[in-house]
Amino acid sequence: MDASAKTALFNALAWIESKKNDANVDTENVEVGLQCLSVAFGLDLQDAQQKNAYEVAATLPEIFAAGMQALGLSAKGHVATVEDDPVIAKSELADPDLWKKWVAKLEDKGFFNGADAGSVEYQTRIKKALAKYKEKFGDVKPAAPSMTKAEKEAKAEEIKAKGNSALNGGDYEQAAKLYSEAVALSSDGPNSHIYYANYAAALMYLGRYSDVIDNCEKAIALKPSYVKAYSRMGNAQIHLKDFDGAIESFRRGLEVDSSNAACRDGLAEAERKLRQAACRI
Secondary structure, rough: OOHHHHHHHHHHHHHHHHHOOOOOOOOOHHHHHHHHHHHHOOOOOHHOOOHHHHOOOOOHHHHHHHHHHHHHHOOOOOOOOHHHOOHHOOOOHOOOOHHHHHHHHHHHOOOOOOOOOHHHHOOOOOOOOHHHHHHOOOOOOOOOOOOOOOHHHHHHHHHHHHHHHHHOOOOOHHHHHHHHHHHHOOOOOOHHHHHHHHHEEEEEEEHHHHHHHHHHHHHHOOOOHHHHHHHHHHHHHHHOOOOHHHHHHHHHHHHHHOOHHHHHHHHHHHHHHHHHHHOOO
């Protein structure tokens, strides 16, 4: 017997044991049955090693319900409807209203004749209906309401603020995700150079140095006077051992702001590393 089967049996027995003291349950018979089944399958609910190997953090009814849903099955006592179908439950797959209309059209044509709602045959035909639906419409989603440019820029500002909080909190993956969303909403707005540069800052922490440079270049293209983009690009180039490129980036930043400490210190570091590299040749 494989491990998955033993896991299923172990948790089934554990659930039965948990019910033995319930009202109207013959406790003695349950205990005898558990003992016989445990011996038959080589399982011991009190064995610490088996508990560690097979016990799961969910009850048998919870596991069963999740399995029913995943397989698109319904209990005999429940009549499945279009609303119960996993296509509707997972609304990202399709526009629910369009899907319902499609099923209604198939019903009118007799597609489901002879298949009781909730039966295996009904579920099989539902899956065929879904395949035809996707073939005709694709994974159609309800159209999202469009936003004006001003609304997109305002939303981008909100997302950038969340990105700043994530960055300050050390959640660099989330910060990068949020900054990329801000860029997607407003790639050429009045503050888009900041979104690109902040995105670069998050990517720097993630070690994605080539992407840092790419985003810094986009920030500079939008606003050549934004000095942070030069310093961040230079630092990424240092990590990539492109010391000549870093020196150029820091110098360009100092042309924008001659007092910028990040560019000044970065330039000194890039020049020092270039000299060290030359000595090793």
